[in-house]
Amino acid sequence: MARPLDPVSLHLFVAVCEEGSIARAADREALVASALSKRIGALEAEVGVPLLVRRRRGIEPTAAGEALLARARELLSALERMRSELGAFGQGVQGSVRVLASPSVLAERLPEDIGRFLDQYPRLTVSLDEKTSPDIVRSLREGTADLGVLWDFADTSGLHVLPYRNDHLCVAMSPQHALARRASLTYAETLDQVSVGVAPGGLMDQLLRRQAALLGRIPSHRIQVSSIDAACRIVAAGLGLAVLPREVAVPHAGAGRLALVALKEPWAKRRFVVLTRPAPLQSASARLLAQFLHGAAADRASEHAGR
Numbered sequence: 001m002a003r004p005l006d007p008v009s010l011h012l013f014v015a016v017c018e019e020g021s022i023a024r025a026a027d028r029e030a031l032v033a034s035a036l037s038k039r040i041g042a043l044e045a046e047v048g049v050p051l052l053v054r055r056r057r058g059i060e061p062t063a064a065g066e067a068l069l070a071r072a073r074e075l076l077s078a079l080e081r082m083r084s085e086l087g088a089f090g091q092g093v094q095g096s097v098r099v100l101a102s103p104s105v106l107a108e109r110l111p112e113d114i115g116r117f118l119d120q121y122p123r124l125t126v127s128l129d130e131k132t133s134p135d136i137v138r139s140l141r142e143g144t145a146d147l148g149v150l151w152d153f154a155d156t157s158g159l160h161v162l163p164y165r166n167d168h169l170c171v172a173m174s175p176q177h178a179l180a181r182r183a184s185l186t187y188a189e190t191l192d193q194v195s196v197g198v199a200p201g202g203l204m205d206q207l208l209r210r211q212a213a214l215l216g217r218i219p220s221h222r223i224q225v226s227s228i229d230a231a232c233r234i235v236a237a238g239l240g241l242a243v244l245p246r247e248v249a250v251p252h253a254g255a256g257r258l259a260l261v262a263l264k265e266p267w268a269k270r271r272f273v274v275l276t277r278p279a280p281l282q283s284a285s286a287r288l289l290a291q292f293l294h295g296a297a298a299d300r301a302s303e304h305a306g307r
């Protein structure tokens with residue numbers, strides 16, 4: 001019977017792949033390079049195929065090494081979650097979940113929803129980090145995160161998807177802007193105006209550029225900023241208009257600081273989703289939080305429908 005692969009050797013193998021060098025991986029892991037090399041050699045002998053090859057740019061995994069790298073990350077992440085959850089029992093806490101969320105989601109109701117979840121399940125812990133949508137999907141596939149919340153514009157293939165909340169894009173501008181009294185605007189009408197770009201390269205920026213291309217146009221931004229908060233301040237100063245999620249812009253619009261005009265486009269309604277890894281790879285805590293967030297969004301939708 002073949003012996004199970006040693007987690008320590010797998011950890012060292014991942015380090016070599018990430019560093020592209022046995023010497024750098026040895027420094028990172030506080031080992032002698034010869035000892036690390038011996039571990040890798042033993043691992044290759046165990047699996048019966050070469051796992052690493054030396055290239056001009058350094059050491060890279062072979063095709064078999066790439067396959068092992070993906071599985072090793074999954075296994076090591078699962079072991080780390082198990083260690084964390086078992087350790088948490090000794091502190092009176094039962095389970096932990098690492099959540100990654102896109103900036104738009106964090107700016108809306110997710111922190112409040114997680115707060116309600118922790119009120120209901122005080123013996124669980126949740127860590128919440130902001131990441132771009134591609135980074136969220138990659139982290140879930142590599143097993144370094146338990147749960148992601150993002151716009152469904154991302155490629156979510158291979159992951160478990162649950163609907164979450166919706167938001168609606170609008171056009172934010174100074175109340176003195178010539179278009180501020182309009183009931184709605186098409187995206188084409190905004191392209192003739194001085195504008196503010198938000199989070200260049202992000203999913204919303206990609207969507208707007210794609211829609212502009214369909215109109216034979218290219219967005220021309222006077223200013224580009226990395227956050228919605230910064231965009232709201234710049235728009236309020238009269239330096240241009242911006243396409244923003246209405247749910248995030250409303251708190252900034254108080255006291256007549258901003259005019260918010262509906263964006264009359266079928267794609268202006270965005271849907272957010274909760275992503276987890278496939279069921280066999282989910283922790284019980286991640287599954288519980290995912291179902292809670294899905295249910296919270298459904299409850300809120302029912303409240304609005306009943307009004």
